[in-house]
Amino acid sequence: xxxxxxxxxxxxxxxxxxxxxxxxxxxxxxxxxxxxxxxxxxxxxxxxxxxxxxxxxxxxxxxxxxxxxxxxxxxxxxxxxxxxxxxxxxxxxxxxxxxxxxxxxxxxxxxxxxxxxxxxxxxxxxxxxxxxxxxxxxxxxxxxxxxxxxxxxxxxxxxxxxxxxxxxxxxxxxxxxxxxxxxxxxxxxxxxxxxxxxxxxxxxxxxxxxxxxxxxxxxxxxxxxxxxxxxxxxxxxxxxxxxxxxxxxxxxxxxxxxxxxxxxxxxxxxxxxxxxxxxxxxxxxxxxxxxxxxxxxxxxxxxxxxxxxxxxxxxxxxxxxxxxxxxxxxxxxxxxxxxxxxxxxxxxxxxxxxxxxxxxxxxxxxxxxxxxxxxxxxxxxxxxxxxxxxxxxxxxxxxxxxxxxxxxxxxxxxxxxxxxxxxxxxxxxxxxxxxxxxxxxxxxxxxxxxxxxxxxxxxxxxxxxxxxxxxxxxxxxxxxxxxxxxxxxxxxxxx
Numbered sequence: 001x002x003x004x005x006x007x008x009x010x011x012x013x014x015x016x017x018x019x020x021x022x023x024x025x026x027x028x029x030x031x032x033x034x035x036x037x038x039x040x041x042x043x044x045x046x047x048x049x050x051x052x053x054x055x056x057x058x059x060x061x062x063x064x065x066x067x068x069x070x071x072x073x074x075x076x077x078x079x080x081x082x083x084x085x086x087x088x089x090x091x092x093x094x095x096x097x098x099x100x101x102x103x104x105x106x107x108x109x110x111x112x113x114x115x116x117x118x119x120x121x122x123x124x125x126x127x128x129x130x131x132x133x134x135x136x137x138x139x140x141x142x143x144x145x146x147x148x149x150x151x152x153x154x155x156x157x158x159x160x161x162x163x164x165x166x167x168x169x170x171x172x173x174x175x176x177x178x179x180x181x182x183x184x185x186x187x188x189x190x191x192x193x194x195x196x197x198x199x200x201x202x203x204x205x206x207x208x209x210x211x212x213x214x215x216x217x218x219x220x221x222x223x224x225x226x227x228x229x230x231x232x233x234x235x236x237x238x239x240x241x242x243x244x245x246x247x248x249x250x251x252x253x254x255x256x257x258x259x260x261x262x263x264x265x266x267x268x269x270x271x272x273x274x275x276x277x278x279x280x281x282x283x284x285x286x287x288x289x290x291x292x293x294x295x296x297x298x299x300x301x302x303x304x305x306x307x308x309x310x311x312x313x314x315x316x317x318x319x320x321x322x323x324x325x326x327x328x329x330x331x332x333x334x335x336x337x338x339x340x341x342x343x344x345x346x347x348x349x350x351x352x353x354x355x356x357x358x359x360x361x362x363x364x365x366x367x368x369x370x371x372x373x374x375x376x377x378x379x380x381x382x383x384x385x386x387x388x389x390x391x392x393x394x395x396x397x398x399x400x401x402x403x404x405x406x407x408x409x410x411x412x413x414x415x416x417x418x419x420x421x422x423x424x425x426x427x428x429x430x431x432x433x434x435x436x437x438x439x440x441x442x443x444x445x446x447x448x449x450x451x452x453x454x455x456x457x458x459x460x461x462x463x464x465x466x467x468x469x470x471x472x473x474x475x476x477x478x479x480x481x482x483x484x485x486x487x488x489x490x491x492x493x494x495x
Contacts, residue, residue: 001317002290045107046219048081048089053222053335054243054262058082061247061257062097064089065107077103096255097248110219113211114171118227128176130376130474132168133188137473138374138408141367144196144285146298146319147348148204148275149174155369163367174209175228178202182230182263185238188474198238199268200275203338207345212353216343218335222262231261239263263335270337272329272344276319283319289363290316298322299363300355314357323351376406377413377439377469378477385417385465385480388451398448401465407441413469417449422460428452453486460485 047055048064055063059082067078067088077100081087090107091100099107112118132150136142139152145167153165168174180187181202206224210216225231231242242261249258276282278296289297299316315322324347330340379385379401386400405411414435419427432449439445464481472478 001315001321044110044112044219044223046110046217048084048087049218049222051332051334051336052243052262052264053218054245055247056081056083057245057247058092058094058097060094060097062092062094063247063249064092065099066090067106068108070105073106074102077106096250098250110217110223111211111214112220112224113214115175115210115220115224117172117209118175118224120172120175124172125176125179126476128170128173129180129187130476132170132173132177133474133476134376134406135166135168137188138376140370140372141365143365144204144283146276146284146352147208147345148200148283149208149345149349150177151365153365153367155367157369161369163364165365165367169208171209174205178205178209179228179230181205182225182237182239183235188476199265199338200270200341203270203341204345207342208349210342210346212346212350214346216339216346218339221335221339221342225263226260231263233259233261237263239265265333265335265338267333268335268338269333270341271331272324272340273320275341275344276324276348278318278320286366288366292366296320298352299357300352301357302355314361316363319348323348373409373471374473375409375411375441375469375471376474376477377403377411377467377472378406378474379403379465379467379480381480385463385482387461387463387482387484389484389486394452396450396452398450399463400446400448402444402446403436403439403467404444405439405441409471410441411439411469411472412437413467413472415447415465415467417466418464419451420462427461 046066046068048066049055058064064081067073067090069075069078069088077091078088079091081089090103092098093100135152136150138154140155141153143151143153145151150168151165152168153163156162156164168177177187181198185198187201206221207216229235230237241264243264244259244261246257246259248255250256251258274280274282276296278294280295281287282295284298286292287295287297289299294316296318297316298319299314300322301312302315304311304313324344329344330336332340384402384404388397388399399417401415401417403415412435414433416431416433418431420430421427429451434447436445460483462481462483464479466479468478
């Protein structure tokens with residue numbers, strides 16, 4: 001362990017201590033759970049689950065809430081679980097699967113905190129993912145901080161090159177990355193994933209999205225997957241076929257047999273000692289504190305023993321010792337190991353937040369200018385493709401397609417527009433394409449494409465605009481499709 005050779009006088013502004021997160025449950029959201037009816041997310045309580053995170057049901061197909069004894073929990077509310085008699089659960093009515101009257105105080109709700117943002121619609125996640133991918137793909141260097149969060153670093157030229165680093169710490173962006181990694185197994189084809197297992201990357205993303213002072217457990221992960229639609233029937237994930245079961249549940253006031261599914265984390269294994277090891281390549285990656293061979297080390301603020309008034313020093317040492325001590329954590333596999341990996345990321349972030357080194361004393365990351373070309377060229381789904389909706393048969397109109405370049409470098413490529421009728425016939429003159437070169441950062445280019453339609457009847461035309469560029473870091477925003485019903489009239493109008 002190293003102690004940096006300077007002392008920082010204690011100031012209230014240097015330390016921020018997190019308070020306990022208040023319980024907060026999300027309202028109904030989405031069509032999670034794999035059933036045909038909207039799921040009930042009204043009472044998200046801790047349940048008796050197997051090693052896969054699938055609830056253990058009673059012989060009447062009812063969920064079994066875990067019992068948490070307290071002064072307000074009557075002893076006759078607690079019963080032995082099924083099939084494990086050593087587990088204490090809360091009594092439920094076999095006819096309705098509802099918790100016995102007066103026994104609700106024996107249950108415990110799952111604390112979601114800011115992960116309630118998982119209720120966001122798909123387009124929000126897609127936009128957040130695009131932002132994160134753009135930062136990472138256009139960076140000169142990508143690294144992992146001591147908690148496992150992705151860091152994008154850029155070298156700015158000058159007499160003395162400066163390195164600017166940005167940690168991907170937005171809860172929504174990390175939730176979006178978790179969602180993408182579970183579904184696709186990769187964030188983007190635009191950059192490598194640093195050789196990391198996508199599941200451990202997903203766990204770190206979810207940990208970074210969690211409340212710093214909260215606690216991530218199996219129930220939170222299982223419920224979250226349902227809220228985000230990852231267990232919906234027909235949803236493909238990198239984990240293969242989900243595990244599904246039927247249970248009785250009240251849906252919109254009616255008791256129904258509901259089919260719910262759960263992601264199968266299989267034999268996923270996690271060991272805290274390996275994630276933050278001082279013996280092998282681990283976090284942060286690459287190692288840089290105090291040098292590139294010190295695996296598993298980070299730096300933090302610590303009070304000088306017996307100092308009065310209190311003074312603080314910067315310490316460099318093993319993550320395991322500072323954050324976890326001798327506690328090995330859960331070493332099981334499957335969803336239990338995954339939840340432990342998530343919570344370990346959260347715990348390290350919380351520690352670094354509470355004992356943050358003042359900015360002027362932080363050890364800088366190492367990075368060199370990559371010299372690579374990269375940019376994000378896109379077509380807006382709001383105004384990137386404008387097409388007329390009414391025509392006078394046999395007259396000429398035009399469509400407008402607009403592309404933009406978010407940089408950081410100039411872009412070159414091809415823009416294409418295709419148009420196909422309901423019957424599958426191409427519209428005369430399409431597909432149309434053109435090339436563009438040297439489109440500067442922060443600028444846009446537009447084309448007005450003439451069209452002549454003489455169909456003689458009302459039909460729907462599917463217009464698709466696509467931009468292709470070899471060095472584009474984010475292909476997710478390169479296509480816009482618009483379906484328009486064309487009505488041949490004597491008047492005109494546009495959309």
